[in-house]
Amino acid sequence: MGRLEGKIVIITGSTEGIGEATAHKFAKEGAAGILIVGRNEKRAHEVAEAVNKAGGNAYPCRTDVSKEADVENMVRTAVERWGRLDVLINNAAKTSTHGDVAVADTNLQEWQSAFDVNTFGAMLCCKYAVPAMINSGGGSIVHSSSGIGQVGGDEWPAYACSKAALVRLSEHVAVAYGRQGIRSNAVVIGLIETSAIDQMPPPFRSVMERNHLLGRLGQPDEIANVMAFLASDDASFVTGATIAADCGYLAHHPHMSEVRQLMESL
16 A cells, blocks of 8 residues: 555646656555646646556646636646545746846846745645645645755845745644644755756756765655655654755755856856
């Protein structure tokens, strides 16, 4: 029996990268139903089909988490299809950092777009998932945050602040709904081999690799393993926590002078 046997799961941002890997992991762990969520409807169908071919039970749902009506429909779809909701993985994110520059040089639209998805979108998912989970007897919510949101820095401030706010949201949900059986935790994620890496200049990637303590970037499956633990009853006493899955990135910060030099040269 898998750790998620019988669980009904929504995974936002599951059409690629970490979310897609998490969907496959949850299927292997016995999840009874997995809602594949993303803005790209074609990819949502493709991922759901791949999960189903591997023996899982997935269903696609095109959703823009920054739109409240979409999020309400997303949760309704899961509950109407499977009768309950046990797990929400808040993984949808705006990861493009083009234009995300220092505060005196930025604009409100850049910050708004980051917060609309990374923070407000996650809040909307919680707003509609929490009542469904309470009706199901409780549940687990896991939020994908980032190491860049845990320390001060001069790179990508809008993204960093939106991910920092996500940790506070996770703690709020844990405190507000713990007595109703809902756990909420955040995962601070290091640099992972996904399509977002293609946006990074090679020198920047090299610096980041050196400062992940094992000397490499992470794989989506490695984060999916952490998600599966937190979603499962193995983590039944874990709530309100921020778990670092960042290869020791936050354990030290000696590289920032290198990063600043690179940023200035770009």
